[in-house]
Amino acid sequence: MNNNKLPQRILGSSLQVSSIGYGAMGLSEFYGPSDEVDSLNILHSAINQGVTFFDTADMYGRGHNESLIGRCLSTLTTSDRANLTIATKCGIDRGDSTGYERKINNSPDYIKQSCESSLKRLGVEKIDLYYMHRLDDSIPIEETMNTLAHLVREGKILHIGLCEVSVDILQRALSVFPIDAVQTEYSLWTRDIEDEILPFLIKENIGLVPYSPLGRGFLTGKYTSANDFATDDFRRFNPRFSEENMTKNLAILETITPLSHKYNCTLGQIALAWLLAQSSNIVPIPGTKKEKYLTENIASCHIRLDDCDVMLLNNIKHKLSVYGERYTQEGMKGITY
Numbered sequence: 001m002n003n004n005k006l007p008q009r010i011l012g013s014s015l016q017v018s019s020i021g022y023g024a025m026g027l028s029e030f031y032g033p034s035d036e037v038d039s040l041n042i043l044h045s046a047i048n049q050g051v052t053f054f055d056t057a058d059m060y061g062r063g064h065n066e067s068l069i070g071r072c073l074s075t076l077t078t079s080d081r082a083n084l085t086i087a088t089k090c091g092i093d094r095g096d097s098t099g100y101e102r103k104i105n106n107s108p109d110y111i112k113q114s115c116e117s118s119l120k121r122l123g124v125e126k127i128d129l130y131y132m133h134r135l136d137d138s139i140p141i142e143e144t145m146n147t148l149a150h151l152v153r154e155g156k157i158l159h160i161g162l163c164e165v166s167v168d169i170l171q172r173a174l175s176v177f178p179i180d181a182v183q184t185e186y187s188l189w190t191r192d193i194e195d196e197i198l199p200f201l202i203k204e205n206i207g208l209v210p211y212s213p214l215g216r217g218f219l220t221g222k223y224t225s226a227n228d229f230a231t232d233d234f235r236r237f238n239p240r241f242s243e244e245n246m247t248k249n250l251a252i253l254e255t256i257t258p259l260s261h262k263y264n265c266t267l268g269q270i271a272l273a274w275l276l277a278q279s280s281n282i283v284p285i286p287g288t289k290k291e292k293y294l295t296e297n298i299a300s301c302h303i304r305l306d307d308c309d310v311m312l313l314n315n316i317k318h319k320l321s322v323y324g325e326r327y328t329q330e331g332m333k334g335i336t337y
Contacts, residue, residue: 006050007301009283011207012180015129015159017085019276019301021053022046022294023211023287027068028061030234034289036068043072045291047084049298055183055209055285057089057133058118059102066121074123086122087129087181087209089163090114091136106136108147115151131161131183135336141169145176152177161209166337167200179206186210186282188219188271188313189240189252189322197337202279213275213284218246220268220293221253240324248323255316259309265300268293272300274313 006018027039043054056065066088073081091114093105111132118127130151132144151157161181162173173179182201186193187210201208216235217223226241235241240249259270268286275284286297305313327335 004048004050006052006298009207009280011129011209011281011283012159012205013178015085015180015207017053017283018051019283020051020272020298021055021209021283021285022051023055023285024065024069025055025057025060026287026289028065030060038289039068040072042289042291042294043069044075046294046298047072047076047080049295051298052083053085053087053283053285055087055211056122057092057131058114058121059089059092059094059133062094063117063121066118070121070123085128086124087131087161087183088118088122088127089131089133089161089183090118091131091133091163104134104136106132106139106144108143111144111147112151115156119156126155127157129159129161129181130157131163131181133163135162135165135169137336141173142176145173149177164335164337165197167196169336170197170200170204170206174204181207181209183209183211183285185212185326186275187213187215188256188274188316189215189249190326191317192337194317198279202281205281208279208282210275210282210284213286214268214271214297216241218249219253219256219271220266221257224250238324238327240322240326242324245324248321251320252316252322255313255320259305259313262309263303263305265303266296269296269300269303270305270313272297273303273305274310276301277305277310 008016009019010016027034054069056069058066090111091104091106092102094102148160159180160177161183162179163183184193214220226236226243229235256267256270260267272284275282288294
């Protein structure tokens with residue numbers, strides 16, 4: 001294992017991870033075809049470049065993604081594995097559906113069964129960070145937290161996380177057990193959490209793990225048309241990536257482009273550097289299948305934006321509208337804010 005060391009950040013009370021993580025979802029599903037050998041190579045490359053934080057979920061490829069991570073972990077020495085933090089999730093039950101349909105299931109039995117299955121697929125004795133992927137509004141969050149706390153006491157998970165939750169849900173959850181991380185979509189074109197949720201996380205010392213920090217690739221400037229995506233890429237059907245909305249949203253890239261010239265870096269690196277500048281408790285998890293983009297993403301943690309440029313990017317939300325919802329109605333299931 002390479003001894004490259006990236007800057008570290010702390011999620012919650014004590015979970016130390018690299019300041020840039022890796023989101024593995026696209027290695028199994030949703031973003032076009034993938035290759036098993038290439039996927040393992042990119043995971044090993046991320047580790048060799050100093051990434052210590054890897055994100056997966058039981059619903060990505062219906063277990064395939066966790067099994068892929070498990071295969072990677074099985075090739076590491078005990079000491080190398082000890083340096084890594086693996087986060088996974090449960091709560092989205094895709095059942096026998098072969099498509100995008102899903103239901104939200106937070107029942108205690110389902111959570112416990114899902115945890116056992118994830119442990120087996122990952123090949124680990126305990127999960128470092130276990131999130132509720134989405135929340136079932138028929139089950140009180142207090143009951144869900146009690147189930148997760150039981151798994152902590154059993155030694156099956158070490159830290160608890162929640163995804164896409166409101167401040168009200170967070171306050172109720174915290175009355176039961178500590179939360180070390182919240183995962184939600186957050187980027188230059190998805191900023192819903194800034195008014196209430198982000199300040200609350202900072203106040204309560206809860207880590208924020210933004211997924212899709214590059215706007216599902218849009219903020220890299222590499223995609224300007226829905227036709228740029230493979231036929232099985234879910235962005236073809238995402239409202240924000242419709243031909244009409246993508247054309248309108250290009251104005252965001254026009255704001256970022258001068259900064260990429262100023263800092264001699266890519267558009268995507270500006271987007272990640274901006275996120276890192278928002279708070280020291282933020283750890284983005286960009287995903288990619290390509291070595292070049294992996295290296296670019298990791299290098300963004302070394303870019304320091306001037307305060308005036310951070311402010312410029314902060315203020316674009318007051319000047320530019322973002323067109324299109326971030327999910328279809330099916331994808332919004334279980335999001336509580």
